[in-house]
Amino acid sequence: MFFQITKAATPLTGCRRQLILRSLSSSTNNIQIEVDNKTGFATVSMNRPPVNLLNLELINSLTRSMKEMEQNKSRGIILTSTSNSVFSGGLDIKELYRPDVQRLREFWTAFQDMWLAWYGSAVPTAALINGHSPAGGCVLATCCEYRVMLPKFTIGLNEAKFGLVPPPVVRISFKNVLPLRIAELALCQGKLFTSNDALNIGLIDELAKTKEEGYEKCVKFLQTFRKVDPVARSLTKQQFRGKDLDDLRKGKQKDLNDFVEHVTQDDIQMRLGLYLEQLHNRKKK
Numbered sequence: 001m002f003f004q005i006t007k008a009a010t011p012l013t014g015c016r017r018q019l020i021l022r023s024l025s026s027s028t029n030n031i032q033i034e035v036d037n038k039t040g041f042a043t044v045s046m047n048r049p050p051v052n053l054l055n056l057e058l059i060n061s062l063t064r065s066m067k068e069m070e071q072n073k074s075r076g077i078i079l080t081s082t083s084n085s086v087f088s089g090g091l092d093i094k095e096l097y098r099p100d101v102q103r104l105r106e107f108w109t110a111f112q113d114m115w116l117a118w119y120g121s122a123v124p125t126a127a128l129i130n131g132h133s134p135a136g137g138c139v140l141a142t143c144c145e146y147r148v149m150l151p152k153f154t155i156g157l158n159e160a161k162f163g164l165v166p167p168p169v170v171r172i173s174f175k176n177v178l179p180l181r182i183a184e185l186a187l188c189q190g191k192l193f194t195s196n197d198a199l200n201i202g203l204i205d206e207l208a209k210t211k212e213e214g215y216e217k218c219v220k221f222l223q224t225f226r227k228v229d230p231v232a233r234s235l236t237k238q239q240f241r242g243k244d245l246d247d248l249r250k251g252k253q254k255d256l257n258d259f260v261e262h263v264t265q266d267d268i269q270m271r272l273g274l275y276l277e278q279l280h281n282r283k284k285k
């Protein structure tokens with residue numbers, strides 16, 4: 001993939017000059033990448049209005065972005081969104097409802113690859129959670145090494161509430177962040193935590209009042225690795241996450257088959273249909 005590079009001031013950091021890298025190969029422009037001149041850190045912003053739902057194209061763009069930043073020897077990545085109220089609304093349920101099975105398989109394979117790329121990234125990562133972050137949004141945030149969240153939003157894995165069983169790839173990064181008992185209870189309850197509660201249980205690391213403050217906190221975290229050898233850092237991270245990554249790599253085909261079998265069941269399709277309807281009608285009441 002090719003990038004067009006231009007210099008511009010960014011709304012994220014006021015007048016600080018940044019390199020704006022815009023993906024040219026993506027016709028949808030669903031990701032924006034900015035590289036800070038001073039720190040060398042890249043900000044990856046999901047940009048799929050209105051609520052950054054993870055469809056096949058956005059998932060593929062997230063994976064490609066990570067691979068390219070690794071190739072470019074990026075020194076750190078901040079994942080956020082261009083929205084004012086949503087980090088990511090999670091999986092686009094339209095991908096799961098009455099699916100074309102071939103596309104459903106492609107979709108879940110892409111999600112597995114995105115998880116492998118972000119959870120296993122060689123580059124240090126921080127999530128700037130500038131809005132709601134349910135389900136797939138929470139998976140992305142927990143793939144990162146550090147989380148800074150703005151107040152009065154929600155984050156968590158709510159799949160159980162609408163009848164989905166969270167597969168391993170969804171559970172693992174959540175379990176990596178939280179004590180096992182809290183993770184188990186939260187998953188069984190399909191619980192979404194407020195920003196404050198998320199801080200109290202350790203699902204996020206810091207709160208920030210504004211996106212700018214959150215950005216500075218993410219930068220501060222990434223700078224903690226400034227004096228650490230990048231290869232040693234990356235291999236140490238792999239020692240912690242390597243087994244999880246290997247388990248998915250080895251079990252990819254089974255995980256895919258389980259996912260497709262689960263999602264295409266009549267009962268699950270009915271629940272997904274009802275949930276979509278509920279989301280659509282939410283504001284009419």
Ligand SMILES: CC/C=C\C/C=C\CCCC/C=C/C(=O)SCCNC(=O)CCNC(=O)[C@H](O)C(C)(C)COP(=O)(O)OP(=O)(O)OC[C@H]1O[C@@H](n2cnc3c(N)ncnc32)[C@H](O)[C@@H]1OP(=O)(O)O
Nearest residue numbers: 089090091092093132134135136165167258259262279280
């Ligand atoms: C053995 C086991 C094997 C396999 C298991 C199978 C499956 C596992 C699944 C994998 C795990 C991941 C799951 C997910 O991510 S599912 C998605 C979960 N997400 C949610 O529940 C969030 C729902 N959305 C919201 O709560 C709100 O939309 C949100 C994000 C807080 C934003 O609110 P707001 O800004 O007010 O925006 P709207 O609600 O008006 O939404 C705008 C627009 O988008 C539609 N929409 C919202 N979310 C979704 C979604 N997830 N999928 C599809 N569509 C969605 C909403 O209806 C609006 O559209 P409209 O046309 O009505 O205007």
